[in-house]
Amino acid sequence: MSEYDNDSTPGLTTFSFDAFVTGAAVSKSSPMAGFGLGDGRVALVDPRTPETPNIVSLGEDCGILSFAAAPKSGFIAGTDDGRFLKITDSGEVLELLSIPGKWIEPIAVATRGPLMAAGAGNDVYLFADDADEAPEKLGPHPGTVTGLAVAPGGTIVACAHHGGMSLWKLEDGFSDPKTLEWPGSNQFTAFSPGGRYLVCATQDKTLYGLDFETSKQFGLTGYPNKVTSLGFTADESLLLTDAEQAFVAWVLPRGQSDDAVVFSPIEEALMTAIAPHPKFPLAVGGFTGGVVMLADMNKQTATPMTILDGDKISCLNWSHDGLFLVGGSEDGDGFLLNMMQFLGMA
Template identity: 30%
Template sequence: MKLDLGNPAWRSTLPPARSVASDAPVSACAFSRDGKTAAFALGDGRVRLLPADVNNAAAEAQEPLHKGAVLSLIGDPLNDGFISGGDDGRLLRIAADGSASEIAVQKGKWIDKLAPHRANGTVAASAGKMALVVDKAGEVREFGPHQSTVTGIDFSKDGSRIACSHYDGITIWSIGQVVLPPRRFGWRGSHVALKWSTDGKFIATGTQENDIHVWRIAQASDMRMAGYPAKVKSLSWSADARWLYTSSQPVFTAWPFAGKGPEGKPPLQFGEEGAGLITVVAAHPSAEFVAGGYDSGELQLGDIKMRRSVVLKMSDASPVSALAWSPDGFRLAIGNENGDMLVIDLRR
C-alpha cells in the first residue's frame, strides 16, 4: 500500500468521505470480511450498515437488534456479516442484509468485549466474570469465573488460547485440542484494555493507574510503562508486532518491541499535536500507518516510517469513540459520541 503523506494534496484537501448521523452514540465499528460494508454499533440498540464505497448513497436504517445499547461489534470471521454484543446479554450474528440471529444469551450480564479469530472462525466474548468462546459450528464454551468482570479479551496468534484481563492481572485459557490449566499473570490494580501482539509473544494491558503493562509470555516476565495523563483504554499492535500504539497522548505514541523490546527505551512519539488526547488508536492491517481519533473529534493518520501525520477530519467537539480499518487498508470507519458515522476513502 502506498500513501504518501508528504504529498501536498493530503494537507490541502480532506479525503473523500460519506457521513451519516444518528441520535445515539457510536460504541464500536467494523468492516465486513469482504470489505464491502462498514457497520456501526449504536447506543439505542441498532447496528447501522453502510456501504464501504463512499460514492454509494445507500444506507440501511435498521430497526433495533438489542434492547438497550450495543456495546461491542466485530466483523464475522465466518462470513461477510458481523457479530454484536449488547447490555441485554445477547450475542448476535448479523447478516449482510441486516437480519440477525441469536448465538447466545447471558441474562443479567453485559457482552461488551468481542474478539474474532479469522483463521478458525472462532469468536470470543466477555459476559461479566465469564468468557465465552463460540466455534464455527456454533458450540458455546464458557471459561471462568474470573475474580472480577472481564475487561478485555483477545486470541493468541494461532487461535488456541484466549487471554482475559480483569482486576489484578490477566488469565490465559487453552481452548484448542490440548486442554491445559489456565495461566495467571498478576499485576495489582484494575486492567481496562487488553491486546495480544500480532506475533503472539506479548500481551499488553492498559491500567486504571494511567500506565500500560506488558507480559513476555514465554519467559513470564513483565514490564510497566508509566507517565500517561489519562487511562490507556485503546491499544493496537502494528502488523509486524514491532510497535505497540497507545491512546491517551496528544501525539502518536509507539513502544518498540523489535529486538530486545522497550526495556530502558522511551517510546517513539511523532506527528502533529492534536487538539486534545487520542482516545482510540488503530494500526493499519499491513502497512506502517496508524489512525488516531481524539477527544476533540479530530482524526489523524500517522506514518511511523516518515514520522509524520496528517489531519483527516477536523475537530468537532465530539470525542472519537470507534475506529476500524477495511481489510485492504484503503478505508477507515469512524464513529463518535455524538452519533456521527463516517467512512473515509484514503486512495488518492
C-alpha cells in the first residue's frame, strides 16, 4: 500500500509507492490522478481524498512500461507481458490488446479526438477510445518501433525506429507511410500542441525535427546526455528538453536563433523530465536528487516546488486543463499538486 505523507507546500500531497513510477497522468473526464508503477500496479488518487489511493493490480509478474491518460477518460498502460490496457477512473481494467512475447512500450494518444496507439515490435496498433472495434495495424516497420506520437487531431501517426521515422497519414487510408531518413536509433517523439512540429530524440544525443508548415527538417545537437523527455510551450514558440543541468529551450521556428536558451542550472544535478504547461508560458523540470522546479519561460527564471527525498524524477505531467501536476521518481515516490492551492487561489 502507498503511504500518505503531508508536506508544507500548499496543495501538495506526496506518496511512497515502493516501486518505480513509470508514468503519471490525470484523467480527462475528472481530476482523478493515476500513477503507473513498475511492479504492475496502478495507484488512482482522488484529489478530494488523497490519503486513500485505490491500488489496482494489472496482474502477477507484470511490469508497466508506459502509462498515460486516455483520450476521453481513464488511463492506458503498456506492459512487459504484451498487453495494452485501459484503466477506468473507478479502477476497472479492460484489455485492448494481448501479444504474448512482446513488450508494449511506446504508446500515444491524440489530444483532440479518440485515437490511441500502441507499439509492439515492428507494428503499431490503432484504437478508438471507448469504441468496441478491432484495432487497425500499421506496419511492419523497418525495425522495432521505439517512439510513437499522434498528431493533436489524430490525422498523423509518427512511428520512430532505427534509421528514421515513418509518418502515416490516416486520411490516405493506411497507404504506405512517408519516411524521414533520420540516422541512428530514434526514440522519444512528440508533436507540438498545434501539430506544426514533430521532434524526435535519438540514442546519440541528437534531436531531429520536421516543420510541417515549411516542410523543412532540422537537427539539434550539443547535449552532454541523451534526451529522454521533451515538450513544447502552448504557443509552439519553444521546444523544451531534459538532459542538461538546467532548463533548455530551442526557439521555433528554427532560423530565428541558432543557440538554445539555457537557464536556472542546478549544480551536480541533471534534468530527467520536463513538462510545459498546456496553457501558460510555464514549465516544470524534474532533476536527479528529486528536485522539481517551476520555470517562467518569459522571465527565464525557475524556483523550487518540491523535493522527493533525493530520488531521480522519472515522470512529470499536467492535467489537460493545467490545474493539477503529477509526477514520480525511480525510487517509488509520487506527488499530486493542486495548482490553485499552490498559488493561493483556492
